[in-house]
Amino acid sequence: MRFSAADSFYMSRALQLAARGLYTTAPNPRVGCVIVRDGRVIGEGWHERAGMPHAEVHALKAAGAAARGATVYVTLEPCSHHGRTPPCAEALVQAGVGRVVAAMGDPNPLVGGGGIAMLTLAGIAAEVGLMEAEARALNPGFVSRMTRGRPWVRLKTASTLDGKTALANGQSQWITGEAARADVQKLRARACAILTGRGTVLADNPRMNVRDFDIGRQPLRVVVDSALKTPADAAILPALIACHHADPAIRATLERAGAEVIELPGTDGHVDLAALLKLLAQRGINELHVEAGAVLNGTLLAAGLVDEWVAYVAPLALGDSARGLFAQPPLASLADAARFRLVDVRQLGADLRLTLQPA
Numbered sequence: 001m002r003f004s005a006a007d008s009f010y011m012s013r014a015l016q017l018a019a020r021g022l023y024t025t026a027p028n029p030r031v032g033c034v035i036v037r038d039g040r041v042i043g044e045g046w047h048e049r050a051g052m053p054h055a056e057v058h059a060l061k062a063a064g065a066a067a068r069g070a071t072v073y074v075t076l077e078p079c080s081h082h083g084r085t086p087p088c089a090e091a092l093v094q095a096g097v098g099r100v101v102a103a104m105g106d107p108n109p110l111v112g113g114g115g116i117a118m119l120t121l122a123g124i125a126a127e128v129g130l131m132e133a134e135a136r137a138l139n140p141g142f143v144s145r146m147t148r149g150r151p152w153v154r155l156k157t158a159s160t161l162d163g164k165t166a167l168a169n170g171q172s173q174w175i176t177g178e179a180a181r182a183d184v185q186k187l188r189a190r191a192c193a194i195l196t197g198r199g200t201v202l203a204d205n206p207r208m209n210v211r212d213f214d215i216g217r218q219p220l221r222v223v224v225d226s227a228l229k230t231p232a233d234a235a236i237l238p239a240l241i242a243c244h245h246a247d248p249a250i251r252a253t254l255e256r257a258g259a260e261v262i263e264l265p266g267t268d269g270h271v272d273l274a275a276l277l278k279l280l281a282q283r284g285i286n287e288l289h290v291e292a293g294a295v296l297n298g299t300l301l302a303a304g305l306v307d308e309w310v311a312y313v314a315p316l317a318l319g320d321s322a323r324g325l326f327a328q329p330p331l332a333s334l335a336d337a338a339r340f341r342l343v344d345v346r347q348l349g350a351d352l353r354l355t356l357q358p359a
Contacts, residue, residue, distance in 0.1 A: 003101070003127075003130045006039070007073070007101055007130055008130065008131065010034045010036050010041070010071075010073040010101075011034075011073045011075070011101065011103060011130050011131045012131070013032075013034050013041070013044070013073070014032040014033055014034045014055075014073045014074060014075050014103070015032060015075055015103070015131065015134050015135065015138065016032065017032030017033070017034070017044060017045070017046040017055070018030045018031050018032030018046055018047075018055070018075045018135075018138055019032070019138060020032070020046050020048075021046055021047050021048055021049075022138075022190050023189045023190050023213065023215040024048060024049050024215055024216065024217075025047050025048070025049060025050060026050065026141075026192045026284070026285075026286050026287075027050060027142075027145075027192065027284030027285070027286055028047060028050045028142070029047070029076055029138075029139045029142040030046075030047065030075075030138050030139055030142075031046065031047045031054060031055040031074065031075050031076045032044075032045070032046040032047075032055050032074070032075050033045050033046070033055035033056045033058070033059040033072065033073065033074040033075070034059065034072075034073045034074075035059045035060070035062075035063045035067055035070050035071070035072050035073075035097070036070060036071045036072075036073065037063075037066055037067075037069065037070035037071070042062070042063040042064075042066045042067070042070060043058075043059040043060060043061070043062035043063030043064075043066075043067065043070075044058070044059055044062060045057065045058025045059035045060075045061070045062065046058065049216075054079065054088050055074060055075075055088075056072065056074055056078055056088040056091060056092060057088065057091060059072070060091055060092070060095050063095075067095040067096070067097055068095065068096040068097070068098075069096065069097070069098040070097050070098060070099075071097070071098060071099040071100075071101065072092060072097050072099065072100045072101070073101050073130075074100065074101070074102050074103070075102070075103045075104070075135045075138065076102060076103065076104060076106055076135065076139075077102045077104065077105045077106040077111060077113070077115045077116055077128060078091075078092055078100065078102070078115040078116075078118075078119070079106065079108075079110075079111050079115055080111055080114035080115040080117070080118045081110045081111060081114065087115070087118070088115070089114070089115040089116075089118040089119055090118065092119060092124065093118065093119065093122040093124065097124060098124065098125065099124065099125040099126075099127075100116075100119050100124055100125070100126045100127070101126075101127050101128075101130055102115075102116070102126070102127070102128045102129075102130075103128075103129070103130055103131050103132050103134070103135035104128065104129070104132045104135045104136060105128050107142070107143050107146035107147050108146050109146065116128060139286075140152040140287065140307070140308070141192065141285075141286025141287035141288075142286045144286070144307065145281045145284075145285070145286050149278055149281050150274075150277035150278055150280070150281045151192070151193070151277060151280055151281055151285045151286055151287060151288040152286065152287050152288065152307050152308065153277070153288050153290060153300065153305055153306055153307045153308070154187065154191070154287060154288065154289050154290065154307065154308045154309075154310060155290045155297065155300065155301075155306045155308065155309045155310070156184060156187060156289060156290060156291050156310045156311075156312070157297065157309070157310075157311050157312065157325050158172075158175050158176045158180065158184075158311075158312040158314070159175065159311065159312070159313060159314070159325055160175060160313070160314055160316040160317055160318050160322075161313060161314070161315060161316060161317055162317045162318060162319070162320075162322075163324055163325055164317075164318040164319075164322035164323060164324060164325075165293075165294070165322075165323050165324065165325055166318075166322060166323040167318060167322050167323070168321045168322055168323065170203055170323070175314045175316065176312045176314045176351045177314070177348070177349040177350050177351055178349065179348040179349035179351065180312045180314075180348045180349060180351040180353065182212070183312075183348055183353060184291075184312070185210060185211055185212055185213055186213070187289055187310060188208075188209075188210045188219060188289055189210045189213045189215050189219075190287060190289075191219050191287045191288060191289035192219055192220065192280075192284065192285040192286050192287055192288070193219050193220040193221070193222050193280060193285045193287075193288050193289070194208045194209075194219045194220070194221050194222065194288075194289045194290075194291065195222045195223075195224065195288055195289065195290045195291075195292065195296075196208055196221075196222070196223055196224070196236070196290070196291055196292045196296070197223065197224045197225070197292045197293055197295060197296035198223060198224065198225035198226070198227070198229055198230055199292075199293045199295055199296070200291070200292055200293050200296075201223055201225070201230055201231075201234050201236055202229070202230075202231075203293070205234060205235050205236075206235065206236060206291075207235045207236060208221050208236050208239075208291065209221070219289065220239075220240060220280075220283075220285065221236050221238075221239035221240070222239060222240045222241075222242065222276075222280070222288075223236060223239050223240070223241045223242070224242050224271050224273070224276070224292075224296055225241050225242065225243050225271075226243055226244040226269055226270050226271050227243070227244070227269075228241065228243040228244075228245075228246055228247065228250050228251070228254070228261070230254065230259070232253050232254055232256070232257040232259075233257070234257075237254075237257050237258045237259050238257075238258030238259060238260075239258075239259055239260075240259070240260045240262065241254060241259050241260070241261050241262070242262055242263075242264050242271045242276050243261060243262070243263055243264075243271065244263065244264070244265045244266065244269050244270060244271055245263060245265060246261050246263050262279070264276050264279070270299075273299065273300065273303060273305060274303065274305070277305065290306075293327075294323060294324055294325060294326055294327040295327045297325060297326050297327070298326040298327040298328040299327075301326055301328070301338055302328055304358075306358065307357065307358070308343075308355065308356070308357050309340060309354075309355075309356045309357070310353065310354070310355050310356075311353070311354040311355075311356065312348070312351055312352070312353050312354075313351060313352045313353075313354060314350070314351045315350055315351070338358070339358070339359040340356035340357060340358055340359055341356065341357055341358075341359045342354065342355075342356055343355045343356060343357055
């Protein structure tokens with residue numbers, strides 16, 4: 001399938017619009033739309049928040065009657081089912097547009113080509129696949145939840161050049177600089193939930209919330225606590241606490257403090273992390289941001305549950321007695337090592353931010 005330079009130009013604009021919903025659309029995808037007629041943009045829109053009109057509706061409203069016969073560029077296949085809002089494909093048909101170009105098909109099984117089929121049946125030329133990689137990159141969590149039944153897991157670490165996260169005595173504030181720490185707030189803000197472990201809660205008593213960003217919501221906070229030893233006065237509460245087995249009295253105390261306690265028994269007294277991810281997906285969690293210690297980091301890595309690793313690296317060295325990033329059994333061979341590919345590198349103040357995905 002061949003698209004023109006003009007098609008690419010207008011789809012690029014639609015992707016820019018979609019990115020405006022980076023922090024606000026969950027659990028819905030980030031979608032942008034541009035309507036063009038006679039080489040002129042006559043309508044634009046993006047999905048701003050779940051429950052509000054979709055991108056196509058905003059763009060059609062801006063275009064008005066001029067939308068008839070126009071070309072529509074949208075970053076995701078128009079929906080064809082009735083949810084909290086009417087189907088966008090139906091709105092496009094009623095507006096009488098002449099052509100629709102979608103960056104990618106909708107991975108939602110409720111749509112799954114239904115939007116394109118509705119448009120085609122109405123005699124509207126519909127094409128899919130222009131700048132698909134860029135569109136998918138905007139919505140890794142939504143795609144993951146729809147196709148794999150679990151969120152996109154983004155692991156954040158902050159370490160020295162020699163891979164250390166804290167001194168042997170636990171002191172870690174601050175390894176990275178102010179610019180890196182501010183960037184972490186952006187990662188938290190785009191996530192639907194933030195995951196940590198009991199060890200981090202006990203050692204640091206973190207809030208694990210979004211600061212300095214007014215996005216109209218706070219991500220769900222989740223604690224993996226196999227033995228259910230999170231204090232009732234922990235700063236992270238209210239939160240979802242996943243444990244192996246819950247003592248009724250301790251559960252009641254935590255619930256009075258605002259916690260939701262769920263039992264997800266796995267092997268050897270630990271939480272079943274795969275079951276936890278499935279549960280979070282069922283609750284509409286697209287992107288899961290992980291800030292944890294070496295034990296939970298190592299467990300997620302060993303289980304193959306890390307989709308993206310954002311590593312902030314400071315120009316420091318703490319030596320071999322300091323604490324590391326991943327707690328794992330010794331490897332017998334280099335062939336057993338977890339391997340990643342570098343997706344992005346940038347400097348933030350004196351620090352580096354490496355974005356990696358499994359090789």
